[in-house]
Amino acid sequence: QQPVQSPQAVILREGEDAVINCSSSKALYSVHWYRQKHGEAPVFLMILLKGGEQKGHEKISASFNEKKQQSSLYLTASQLSYSGTYFCGTEISGTYKYIFGTGTRLKVLA
Amino acid sequence: NAGVTQTPKFQVLKTGQSMTLQCAQDMNHNSMYWYRQDPGMGLRLIYYSASEGTTDKGEVPNGYNVSRLNKREFSLRLESAAPSQTSVYFCASSEFAPGQAEVGTDTQYFGPGTRLTVL
Numbered sequence: 001q002q003p004v005q006s007p008q009a010v011i012l013r014e015g016e017d018a019v020i021n022c023s024s025s026k027a028l029y030s031v032h033w034y035r036q037k038h039g040e041a042p043v044f045l046m047i048l049l050k051g052g053e054q055k056g057h058e059k060i061s062a063s064f065n066e067k068k069q070q071s072s073l074y075l076t077a078s079q080l081s082y083s084g085t086y087f088c089g090t091e092i093s094g095t096y097k098y099i100f101g102t103g104t105r106l107k108v109l110a
Numbered sequence: 111n112a113g114v115t116q117t118p119k120f121q122v123l124k125t126g127q128s129m130t131l132q133c134a135q136d137m138n139h140n141s142m143y144w145y146r147q148d149p150g151m152g153l154r155l156i157y158y159s160a161s162e163g164t165t166d167k168g169e170v171p172n173g174y175n176v177s178r179l180n181k182r183e184f185s186l187r188l189e190s191a192a193p194s195q196t197s198v199y200f201c202a203s204s205e206f207a208p209g210q211a212e213v214g215t216d217t218q219y220f221g222p223g224t225r226l227t228v229l
Contacts, residue, residue: 002152029209032217041200041220042153087152089217096160096208097168098143098218100152 001026003090005101012078012108020073020104022088031064031071032089032098035082042087045073050093078108112136114221116201122227123191131186131224133201141207142184143168143218144176146197153200159184160207191228199224 003024010018022031030049034042048064048071060082064071075082085103092099117132135142140161145153145168155168159178173195175187184203188195202218 041222044217044219047217089153091208094209096166097158098155098208099169100154102152 001092002099003088003101005086005088005104007104008102009105010107012082012106014080014108014110015077018075018078018106020075020086020088020106022071022073022090022101024069024090024092026069026090026092028064028066028069028090029093030091031062032091033062033071033073034087034089035084036087036103037084075106078106080108080110082106083108114201114203114219116199116221116224118224119222120225122229123188124229125192127191128187128189129191130188131199131201131226132183133185133221134183135201135203135219136182137203137205137219138181139203139205139219140181141204142178143202143204144174144184144186145200145202146170146195147200147223148197156186156199158208191226193228195226196228197226199226 003022006021032047033045036042059076062073085105087103088101089098114135143158144156147153154170157176159165162181165176177185200223201221204218
């Protein structure tokens with residue numbers, strides 16, 4: 001039931017774009033995205049709900065394809081501060097519990 | 111606002127010892143959660159409390175017990191610690207419980223974590 005994230009790791013230059021994918025085998029009620037820097041707690045980025053549209057947060061946005069049970073996180077014009085590990089958290093419909101993916105390590109180079 | 115606070119920040123136990131991890135939030139959130147994060151891994155839900163007076167098992171509840179003491183506080187107890195419980199433990203809180211989130215709402219705010227080593 002754990003969602004699968006891809007890619008596992010990505011290296012970017014400042015200003016480049018990246019897409020991180022999160023895929024579940026189960027019907028989802030919601031998908032949440034978090035960023036975690038080394039040694040720190042995860043920080044919430046955004047939530048997408050079943051029936052919801054693409055959302056945006058500064059230069060970071062996300063989409064949720066309910067039919068495919070997939071969500072994608074889009075980082076545009078990346079900045080050094082975007083470096084960290086990105087996790088998707090999923091709530092399978094009817095379970096009332098959150099299950100997190102294994103994360104995508106993103107490093108932005110100057 | 112302090113947000114979500116956890117104590118202690120670090121702890122070393124011997125196998126078989128017991129301890130309680132404390133968590134408190136000052137955001138008047140209804141729901142609270144305990145997660146563990148092993149090196150290079152994602153977060154795994156241990157227990158959660160959708161509202162004061164209720165608790166439910168998460169993905170990995172074996173070896174743990176919880177108490178929702180009041181709306182602010184949610185503690186996690188290890189009755190007989192094992193090396194497999196070596197991990198970083200995060201407490202989190204949210205206004206809405208799973209299944210109740212609405213468009214535009216934030217979900218979980220995390221505490222700074224407790225690094226637990228069981229020898």
